[in-house]
Amino acid sequence: GENVEQHPSTLSVQEGDSAVIKCTYSDSASNYFPWYKQELGKRPQLIIDIRSNVGEKKDQRIAVTLNKTAKHFSLHITETQPEDSAVYFCAASIGGNAGNMLTFGGGTRLMVKP
């Protein structure tokens, strides 16, 4: 089955700096790569996703890049703010008729210091 590894497990940045989180996946058939943000005690919420036919996607301060050959994808957050502090999860799946059985990475705890 799919295996997703995520690094780093914790990341501390100063407000205004950029943050980068990296993930690798094992199954070359995976074609959908979402990123979720989970604040303390709350549910994971989708912040951005990318499909395998696209190399890069951007949404305001958040961007994701995908390298299918190397089987890795990354989340970039620019101009970080204290409210960006949370646990971020990458995931991968092979979407099909049964939906998306996402395999998640281990999570990155991002701390943005004011």
Add this chain to the structure above:
Amino acid sequence: DTAVSQTPKYLVTQMGNDKSIKCEQNLGHDTMYWYKQDSKKFLKIMFSYNNKELIINETVPNRFSPKSPDKAHLNLHINSLELGDSAVYFCASSRQGNSPLHFGNGTRLTVT
């Protein structure tokens, strides 16, 4: 309006008991899921279910069983609860194919 709602929010029970967690979605999605998040925050798929197919993660003990009375509901039944079952259980739903998952707010299960 809560898109994916699950109850109860907290569940404390003793070893050996049988319990259920309910989940409902009003998004009109075709597929529903159950995920388990352990104390280290690892999120692990347990089940994926639509009206055609149930996919079970092979590592899930058969004490866990999903039951879907209709397309908008997927309940989780757990028999003979064990200490290691303590975790936060998230229900989620999505459309078919490569679509985002929408999570419920989670049920924190504590087995004593």
